[in-house]
Amino acid sequence: PGPGHLRSRIFKIIVIGDSGVGKTCLTYRLWTGRFIEKTEATIGVDFREKVLEVEGERIKIQMWDTAGQERFRKSMVQHYYRNAHAIFFVYDVTDERSFQSLPVWIEECRRHSRGYDVPSVLVGNKCDLHGVSRVSADVARKFAEAHSMPFFETSAKSPQDGDNVEDILMMVAQRLKNQK
Ligand code: GDP
Ligand code: MG
DSSP: OOGGGGOOEEEEEEEEOOTTSSHHHHHHHHHHSOOOSOOOOOOSOEEEEEEEEETTEEEEEEEEEOSOTTTSHHHHHHHHHTTOSEEEEEEETTOHHHHHTHHHHHHHHHHHTTTOOOOEEEEEEOTTOOSSOOOOHHHHHHHHHHTTOOEEEBOSSOGGGSBOHHHHHHHHHHHHHHOO
């Protein structure tokens, strides 16, 4: 086999949600398998690549992360959404407000995807935090169903506390690989 043998399809996944929900930590966890406690404010847009072997095919995943949706909104937003193959909508299970923000994020994504139905997942992060008030998983699941997305609760910090982040990515990757 020639060099073409090693060529892999590239899929762009964007990570969306309020500031502080753990987008950078999730991206880093998916990229390295580790957790970083202290993240630096991403300047504009940042992406990390990862090659996955999905059902015998190598596919390249680009995870796009930004801390700047608020500050960089106008100039970057277009660039960020362009040609996204999948979207992770993230909220913090201990922050009700981040859950309440989701319709606004979903609406914004709709506006930028020009009618194309981008495969999405709903991710409730920080489920390792116990003893604090939590967004009800039932309520979140109903919300996800209403928007035709699968729903997961996970933790970038402590993966054994919820759905495994890598498994969520693999599920999305499988769906992308097999879609027409
Ligand atoms: P972003 O603004 O959405 O990118 O959020 P960050 O990834 O920067 O995370 C914000 C804060 O939440 C940081 O202090 C992280 O250490 C913390 N954090 C992120 N993910 C988790 C998690 O799964 N569990 C816990 N306990 N803390 C987390
Ligand atoms: Mg960030």
